[in-house]
Amino acid sequence: MHDLKTTTLYVASSSGVGGYAVTFDLDFPENGLIIECDCPAGSNNTMCKHRLLLIKGDSSIFDPDMYSKDCFPNEDWEMMCHIVKRFGLDTLVAKYEATLAELEKQKKQLAAKVRAEKKALQRKFSEGLQINKEHG
Numbered sequence: 171m172h173d174l175k176t177t178t179l180y181v182a183s184s185s186g187v188g189g190y191a192v193t194f195d196l197d198f199p200e201n202g203l204i205i206e207c208d209c210p211a212g213s214n215n216t217m218c219k220h221r222l223l224l225i226k227g228d229s230s231i232f233d234p235d236m237y238s239k240d241c242f243p244n245e246d247w248e249m250m251c252h253i254v255k256r257f258g259l260d261t262l263v264a265k266y267e268a269t270l271a272e273l274e275k276q277k278k279q280l281a282a283k284v285r286a287e288k289k290a291l292q293r294k295f296s297e298g299l300q301i302n303k304e305h306g
């Protein structure tokens with residue numbers, strides 16, 4: 171891993187005010203690769219879109235205030251791409267997104283079942299119930 175080094179890329183915030191630092195921190199052999207973002211979600215140890223977008227190769231989120239046109243982060247970007255490949259981060263993120271998509275689908279199906287149950291009980295209440303013969 172001697173050819174890989176810790177790399178920081180600066181991305182714009184979606185609100186357009188300021189930006190965030192995404193760091194691919196290499197610390198061998200102790201911690202391995204730690205991927206951090208100092209946005210509110212990332213600082214709170216929650217998954218954020220900045221890391222995912224960079225790993226997926228989206229360079230459109232670079233913070234223009236941090237890079238002038240003649241100092242586009244070519245070296246840092248290339249280093250990050252090496253890290254992504256060597257650690258299989260693209261595969262990891264692709265699997266994560268496929269799993270989330272499947273879970274979202276199941277969530278919609280469950281929500282439909284919940285609505286159907288509510289509707290069924292509401293129908294019983296509004297259409298009239300009979301005395302329960304077992305407890306009469």
Ligand SMILES: [Zn+2]
Pocket residue numbers: 190207208209210211212218219220221
């Ligand atoms: Zn972030």
